Amino acid sequence: AQTVTQSQPEMSVQEAETVTLSCTYDTSESDYYLFWYKQPPSRQMILVIRQEAYKQQNATENRFSVNFQKAAKSFSLKISDSQLGDAAMYFCAYRRGNNDMRFGAGTRLTVKP
Amino acid sequence: NAGVTQTPKFRILKIGQSMTLQCAQDMNHNYMYWYRQDPGMGLKLIYYSVGAGITDKGEVPNGYNVSRSTTEDFPLRLELAAPSQTSVYFCASSYGLAADTQYFGPGTRLTVL
Numbered sequence: 001a002q003t004v005t006q007s008q009p010e011m012s013v014q015e016a017e018t019v020t021l022s023c024t025y026d027t028s029e030s031d032y033y034l035f036w037y038k039q040p041p042s043r044q045m046i047l048v049i050r051q052e053a054y055k056q057q058n059a060t061e062n063r064f065s066v067n068f069q070k071a072a073k074s075f076s077l078k079i080s081d082s083q084l085g086d087a088a089m090y091f092c093a094y095r096r097g098n099n100d101m102r103f104g105a106g107t108r109l110t111v112k113p
Numbered sequence: 114n115a116g117v118t119q120t121p122k123f124r125i126l127k128i129g130q131s132m133t134l135q136c137a138q139d140m141n142h143n144y145m146y147w148y149r150q151d152p153g154m155g156l157k158l159i160y161y162s163v164g165a166g167i168t169d170k171g172e173v174p175n176g177y178n179v180s181r182s183t184t185e186d187f188p189l190r191l192e193l194a195a196p197s198q199t200s201v202y203f204c205a206s207s208y209g210l211a212a213d214t215q216y217f218g219p220g221t222r223l224t225v226l
Contacts, residue, residue, distance in 0.1 A: 047214045101215070102172075103155030103156045106153075
């Protein structure tokens with residue numbers, strides 16, 4: 001079974017600084033998708049960024065970027081110029097095919113003013 | 114365009130009671146999903162549907178039932194509620210492809226006493 005591991009239960013960053021959240025996953029598949037979701041206190045799950053495993057180029061969305069290392073099965077999220085609104089739980093997720101989405105346990109990010 | 118809506122937002126059940134969690138989407142998405150999120154954990158897939166009349170089990174289906182009679186609605190039925198089903202339940206939908214963004218509802222917090 002595929003598993004997703006987020007080894008950092010909590011992280012903290014100073015406003016305007018950069019922070020990296022870690023994620024590793026276990027799979028024997030070669031074709032899959034990886035996602036980072038943000039869950040603010042409102043509980044709404046919001047897609048931050050996604051990466052197709054067949055693409056070598058790392059995905060970027062404004063201040064959010066990933067470091068995708070397929071051989072190492074690592075998928076870290078970098079948040080640049082952190083803002084107070086970035087404070088939330090961040091979940092890494094893995095998906096193969098059109099059904100099976102697996103989530104990590106999450107990392108709680110605190111942004112200090 | 115309301116996106117994904119869920120009712121109720123909160124509910125307290127007694128052990129052995131039954132209830133239905135409602136989920137509706139107005140984006141004409143083929144795929145719909147039910148997840149549960151236990152405290153301090155990521156989301157786990159309960160059931161999913163690839164279209165009206167078609168449903169399948171996810172990672173944690175025991176104690177739940179679903180049906181999908183229309184594209185818009187995907188209710189989740191809890192029979193004989195147990196304390197282990199205390200959780201936050203999220204409904205989500207996507208157009209269909211594996212890379213597609215899943216749009217999440219605001220969640221239902223269920224407590225079984």
